[in-house]
Amino acid sequence: MSKRIDINDLNIYYGSFHAVKDVSMVIEPKSVTAFIGPSGCGKSTFLRTLNRMHEVVPGGRVEGDVLMDGRNLYSRDVDPVDVRREVGMVFQRPNPFPTMSIKENVLAGLRLNSKRMSSSTADELCERALRGANLWSEVKDRLDRPGSGLSGGQQQRLCIARAIAVQPEVILMDEPCSALDPISTLAVEDLIHELKSDYTVVIVTHNMQQAARVSDRTGFFNLEATGKPGHLVEMDDTQRIFNNPGKKATEDYISGRFG
Amino acid sequence: MPTLHRLDTQEGLDHRIDHVRGVVPAPVRPAPRRLGAVLGAVAVATVLLLWLGLDLHLGLAVTGAFLLYLALTYVGFRVAAGARVATDRLMRGLLYGAFVVALLPLCSLLWTVVTLGGARVVNPDFLLQTMNGVTGLHDQATQQQGQLFIGGAYHAIVGTLLITGAATLISVPVGLLTAIYLVEYAGRSRLAHVIRFFVDVMTGIPSIVAGLFAFALWAVVFGIGTKDGMAGAVALSVLMIPTVVRNSEEMLRIVPNELREASLALGVPKWRTIVRVVLPTAASGLASGVTLAIARVIGETAPLLVAVGYARALNTNLLEGPMNTLAVYAYYMFTKPLSPAYRDPSIERAWAAALLLVLVVVALNLSARLIARFFAPTKR
Numbered sequence: 001m002s003k004r005i006d007i008n009d010l011n012i013y014y015g016s017f018h019a020v021k022d023v024s025m026v027i028e029p030k031s032v033t034a035f036i037g038p039s040g041c042g043k044s045t046f047l048r049t050l051n052r053m054h055e056v057v058p059g060g061r062v063e064g065d066v067l068m069d070g071r072n073l074y075s076r077d078v079d080p081v082d083v084r085r086e087v088g089m090v091f092q093r094p095n096p097f098p099t100m101s102i103k104e105n106v107l108a109g110l111r112l113n114s115k116r117m118s119s120s121t122a123d124e125l126c127e128r129a130l131r132g133a134n135l136w137s138e139v140k141d142r143l144d145r146p147g148s149g150l151s152g153g154q155q156q157r158l159c160i161a162r163a164i165a166v167q168p169e170v171i172l173m174d175e176p177c178s179a180l181d182p183i184s185t186l187a188v189e190d191l192i193h194e195l196k197s198d199y200t201v202v203i204v205t206h207n208m209q210q211a212a213r214v215s216d217r218t219g220f221f222n223l224e225a226t227g228k229p230g231h232l233v234e235m236d237d238t239q240r241i242f243n244n245p246g247k248k249a250t251e252d253y254i255s256g257r258f259g
Numbered sequence: 260m261p262t263l264h265r266l267d268t269q270e271g272l273d274h275r276i277d278h279v280r281g282v283v284p285a286p287v288r289p290a291p292r293r294l295g296a297v298l299g300a301v302a303v304a305t306v307l308l309l310w311l312g313l314d315l316h317l318g319l320a321v322t323g324a325f326l327l328y329l330a331l332t333y334v335g336f337r338v339a340a341g342a343r344v345a346t347d348r349l350m351r352g353l354l355y356g357a358f359v360v361a362l363l364p365l366c367s368l369l370w371t372v373v374t375l376g377g378a379r380v381v382n383p384d385f386l387l388q389t390m391n392g393v394t395g396l397h398d399q400a401t402q403q404q405g406q407l408f409i410g411g412a413y414h415a416i417v418g419t420l421l422i423t424g425a426a427t428l429i430s431v432p433v434g435l436l437t438a439i440y441l442v443e444y445a446g447r448s449r450l451a452h453v454i455r456f457f458v459d460v461m462t463g464i465p466s467i468v469a470g471l472f473a474f475a476l477w478a479v480v481f482g483i484g485t486k487d488g489m490a491g492a493v494a495l496s497v498l499m500i501p502t503v504v505r506n507s508e509e510m511l512r513i514v515p516n517e518l519r520e521a522s523l524a525l526g527v528p529k530w531r532t533i534v535r536v537v538l539p540t541a542a543s544g545l546a547s548g549v550t551l552a553i554a555r556v557i558g559e560t561a562p563l564l565v566a567v568g569y570a571r572a573l574n575t576n577l578l579e580g581p582m583n584t585l586a587v588y589a590y591y592m593f594t595k596p597l598s599p600a601y602r603d604p605s606i607e608r609a610w611a612a613a614l615l616l617v618l619v620v621v622a623l624n625l626s627a628r629l630i631a632r633f634f635a636p637t638k639r
Contacts, residue, residue: 053524058446085526095517099539109525112535159521166525 002029002200003086003169005050006067011229012045015059019045021229023064025219027170032192032201034211034238037221038253042230043204044092044174046221050202051087051172052080068169085109088163092175094155096147096162103143105158106130109166125165133161134191153184160191164199171195173203177210189214208254212242220250290340295348298335302328325356369617376614379607385411390583391572395598402601410597410604412612414573415588418488419619422567422584423557425492425577426499431549433496434503441504442511443533461501469497470562477566488577491567491584495556502555506548510541543634550627554620560586585619588612 005027012020020042027033035043048054049062052073066073073083096105104111106126117125126143130136135157139150147158156176163171173192177185192214195201205211211218219235234247245251302324309320329352337345379385388411400406437454445451473494477485514537522532538545568581569591589612596605 051524053520056520056523081526081528083526084524089520089524091517091520091524093517095515095521097518097521097536097540099536099542108522109527112522112525112527112531114531162521162525 002198003069004029005170005200006065006070008065008067010046010049010062010064010066012042012049012054013059013061013063014057018229020221021231023232025232025235027200027202028217029200030196030198031216032196032203032214034215034218035202035204035221036206036208036211036218036253037230037233038223039206040226040230041221041223043219043221045230047172047174047202047204048089050170051089052083053089055080085166086168087170087172088166088168090156090159090163090171090173090176093179094152094159096150096155096158098146098148100147101144102139102147102150102158105147106161106165108162129161129165132164132195133157134187134194135161151184153180153187156180156184156188157191160188160195164195168199170200170202173201175204175206178206185210208242212238218242220245220247220253222249222253287341287343288339290336290344294335294339298328298331301331325352328352329356372610372614372617375607376610376612379408379611380614380618382408384408385608385611386416387411387413389414389571389573393571393597395596395601398596398598398604399601402603408604408607410608412585412588412608412615414570415583415585415612416615417573417575418567418570418582419557419584419586419616421575421577422488422491422563422582423495423553425489426495426556427549427553429492429496430499430503430552434500434552435507435545437500437504438507438511439533441508443529443537458501458504461497462505464497466494466498466559467561467565469494470565472497473562473566486566486568486581487579488567488574488582491563491582492577494562494566495559498556498559498562499552502552503549506552507541507545510544510548511537513544514540539634543631546630546634547627550623550630554623554627557619557623558586558616560590563587564590585612585616589616 007023007025007027010020010023011018023046035047037043045054050066050073054060054062062074064074068086072078096102097108100108103122103126106129107122110117110125127136127140130139135154138154139158147155150158156179160171160176177188180188189210192201192203196216203211203215215238217235218238218241220233220241221230222233223230233249234241234245236246240246241250242254245254305324305327306320309315309323310317315323329349332352333345333349335345336348385408388409390410391414393410397406397409401408437458441451441454445454473490474486476493477487477490518536518540519532522536523529527535563584564587567584567587569587570581570583574580574582589609592605592609592612596602598605
């Protein structure tokens with residue numbers, strides 16, 4: 001249940017604004033890939049192109065190829081809805097559906113698509129997803145309570161459970177811990193470690209220690225100046241990026257001497 | 260590094276405002292606790308003195324006392340506590356005064372309607388009888404000889420409910436779908452701007468114009484002078500649609516974008532996202548917006564007079580012949596009493612119909628709140 005992603009010469013635009021230029025990289029299956037870089041360098045934008053969420057923004061468009069196990073996500077006969085079923089996403093702010101209970105939130109990906117399933121299948125699926133998100137023991141007695149009643153960290157893990165309940169190939173996480181306290185962050189990081197055994201995980205983070213802790217490979221994005229497009233400076237094994245980066249810009253950013 | 264603006268302080272980095280040179284905060288002293296009560300008592304005493312003692316009109320007495328109260332408050336608190344507290348007290352006084360002034364017409368209206376119409380409305384006969392067969396002679400007998408009061412507003416109540424209901428059935432789908440288009444699909448396109456502009460123009464259409472529109476439409480389609488309930492519903496929906504569009508648009512717009520993205524990222528198509536996530540999240544606001552739009556048109560008189568006409572008997576067929584509605588009923592009873600010489604029973608009916616309308620509007624507003632609470636996403 002995980003796929004390799006090859007990105008070739010990807011250019012990303014908002015209308016006429018060139019947001020990210022000429023990104024090529026390989027994202028390995030069953031690994032955690034982290035993107036770091038200063039604000040506005042396009043790492044979140046880039047992440048959103050991997051499940052075609054970028055084009056939801058008015059004026060958003062993409063040039064180049066994103067190949068998932070050889071199939072181009074941006075070829076004309078691919079439905080973005082199908083892409084998003086294969087590539088799940090967790091957002092910066094926990095966003096459980098406020099009108100739904102915890103259980104309904106977990107099953108939202110199936111229920112919203114009006115998949116019919118027996119209640120025993122639903123229970124089983126719900127439990128598996130919640131266990132997969134390390135949340136089961138905390139919420140198993142209140143599955144019918146609203147998801148918005150949970151703490152921030154629990155809500156975020158609920159969102160992760162919701163994402164893995166549709167059994168995607170890849171999970172994208174856009175700064176999943178930036179709205180969480182250190183303890184909840186730890187819980188989510190542990191979870192990312194476990195997810196790696198089943199999924200391809202891509203995470204954007206502002207927290208370099210986090211990138212160093214959770215990821216196998218790290219990509220550093222930068223931009224030359226405000227208004228200029230962001231670009232991938234270098235990408236390598238996390239160990240190398242943090243201990244012996246190949247580029248001066250990476251070293252400056254990691255050691256806090258940038259700009 | 261940008262140069263930071265340093266505050267010129269006496270001792271290094273001191274953030275307390277009264278330590279910044281050149282800033283002199285107004286001194287504040289504790290005011291005596293009883294000052295407010297004393298001033299209030301003085302104000303009440305002034306009202307009584309002016310009203311009972313000098314036989315001034317009550318309104319004038321209250322206004323005078325209020326002005327005196329404001330002046331005394333300002334001076335008193337200025338002396339006792341300082342300028343800042345005095346200004347605060349003065350402004351509070353003005354705000355409370357404005358609140359009372361705004362509330363006066365409402366209270367007066369409710370009082371008038373209840374006292375003049377209440378007796379009829381609590382009588383079930385009035386609610387269950389129509390005006391069919393009731394003539395000026397009956398009213399004369401009632402007023403002169405104290406005979407049983409006959410003739411009610413049953414047909415008008417039914418007509419109001421039917422016509423407003425039909426108008427709602429027309430307006431809600433059109434208005435809601437327009438709002439969904441504007442918020443979810445149109446973005447910043449030119450068509451959206453044009454639609455918003457015309458919706459705003461429609462909001463300002465005088466109701467009589469809407470009535471004439473429906474009348475003219477029916478004249479073209481069914482022949483000149485055709486009046487029925489449906490024409491009234493069309494006229495009302497012309498007035499309702501812009502309100503529904505605007506209310507719904509606001510409500511859909513405040514649904515957080517994160518929820519849409521969460522749903523889309525799960526591989527849910529856009530239309531399902533709208534139907535299953537956006538609309539339920541906005542449901543409480545949408546429902547109360549629709550209810551308030553209904554409340555706005557339920558009391559319309561002019562368009563219904565033009566498009567629906569006036570019926571004395573019960574007519575439940577929206578597609579055939581004139582009907583009656585509460586507002587038109589009140590208007591007719593007031594301007595064209597059954598017996599010009601013995602007007603009292605007719606006037607009483609008019610007030611009763613007015614009270615019924617007020618009650619319906621209050622009920623609609625309450626139900627809007629209940630609906631909002633019922634649909635609201637629960638927190639815990």
